Amino acid sequence: MTFPLLSRALAGTLFLSASVLAVQAQEAAPPAPEVAEPAAAPADPAAVIARVGSSEITEGDLAAAAADLSAQFQQLPPEQRRVALLAALVDIRSLSLQAEEAGLQDDALTERRIAFLRDRALHNAYFERNGVETITDEELRARYDEEVAATEPVEEVHARHILVPTREEAEALITELDGGAEFEALASEHSSDPGSGQRGGDLGFFGPGQMVPAFEAAAYALEPGSYTPEPVESQFGWHIIEVLEKRMAEPPAFEQVREQVRQLLMREKYIELVEAARENLTVEYLDPEMETQIRAMEAAIAGADAEGAGEAAADEAAQEEAPVPAGEPAPAD
Incomplete structure (x- = not known):
């Protein structure tokens, strides 16, 4: 689970050069x-x-x-x-x-x-x-609670699969499953996915966006205890998918994401300190082309912040299905 506000805070660090960020990480962070x-x-x-x-x-x-x-x-x-x-x-x-x-x-x-x-x-x-030394445990915990409250819970699926090179092979295996064959045994024997094949095809739990679109759509459409009646094609081959369980994802424990929250607060405090320092300073760019690029970058960051706030408000108001995932490649195993 990723905290939604992290990306918006990170956008502000575009004001920093890569070298300053590297020094900040090495010298300011413990x-x-x-x-x-x-x-x-x-x-x-x-x-x-x-x-x-x-x-x-x-x-x-x-x-x-x-x-x-x-x-x-x-x-x-x-x-x-x-x-x-x-x-x-x-x-x-x-x-x-x-x-x-x-x-x-x-x-x-x-x-x-x-x-x-x-x-x-x-x-x-x-x-x-x-900045760094002002962050307290109470502030970290409060920000964690805020992020958890702002994060919509998502449904996770526990599935296993059999991956084979051709549709014909997949159809033959589905016929065996229809005849009472054990899914785990067929996966161990036939799956070309070496990682999950050694575990009887078990992929563990995954959430939206963690599998390729066709695989994800088929898995989420199944009820626990059922498998795909037709093979599912992806760039990796042909899949037979069985869903074992569905659940709502739990937020990560505070200690698991403590450093992530701390980095979020550090970035925000850095931006606040820079903005406060520049309030009473006149910054003049003598290179017009460079000034144009900097102003465009600042406008893009401000636009990203506004868009993120608008999306958050829309998500809160709408009672619809989760958006279509980005379609990242399936895990290696």
């Missing part, structure tokens, strides 16, 4: 649990842990570098990451000192890059303090 460092007593940021010539590297330097570099060492065991990070920082400091001796800090392009990196660091620090 590390994933599988790569988090083991708990330890806070280190003194001023403690010196290495010297490169006369230059000192402190615990604070290491912590600052971790935001940019830790992703490179995710595959290392936790006890080796700190060592690898320090080794990388020594290499960086060594070449940095050589660059300063060569006067590269005065190069025009390098100056611009340093200025950009400073802006980016301040941008991320501001967003982390005023």
Whole structure:
């Protein structure tokens, strides 16, 4: 189940460049649990842990570098990451000192890059303090409840199938089923779908849009305990479908989608912070063509937001069948 408001909030991030989003994900978001460092007593940021010539590297330097570099060492065991990070920082400091001796800090392009990196660091620090760190458990839970309430429950189907290359083969198998043959046994013996065939053709539960249209339409039309009287054709071959059960899908548990909800709130807070920051600033684009493109992008985002709101209102007012699914390819198994 996907939360409907997520796509509308995500549209707003088109204001950001891909590089800013990448930095935001790496520096503002907390590390994933599988790569988090083991708990330890806070280190003194001023403690010196290495010297490169006369230059000192402190615990604070290491912590600052971790935001940019830790992703490179995710595959290392936790006890080796700190060592690898320090080794990388020594290499960086060594070449940095050589660059300063060569006067590269005065190069025009390098100056611009340093200025950009400073802006980016301040941008991320501001967003982390005023956006990321403000998200509370209560806010996450409230947003989860809001999304669940706004999500229309959908019917799921538990089905199995037999997939064969030709209609003639499918018709012959239906004849066997009509004569009392076991569906699971025929699927295990004849199905060309290796994944589900090993499970007696069992596909588990699926919802609207998860199967190709012809397969989905046939499955939803069946009553539990019945199979298709005629073969169903798709780009994968010819199917015989048996429906075992139907149910209304349950919303995902809060802990399952906690990070998804958190990302949604982070994006929204980011947009709010940027809009507030730009309220009292005049932004002037000196390239008319680029300004036209930016205005068009902003208008498209605003239109998408309005369309999404209109669709939500229409869905709430209408008491009709669910819309025709997009027809995504059937699962590999």
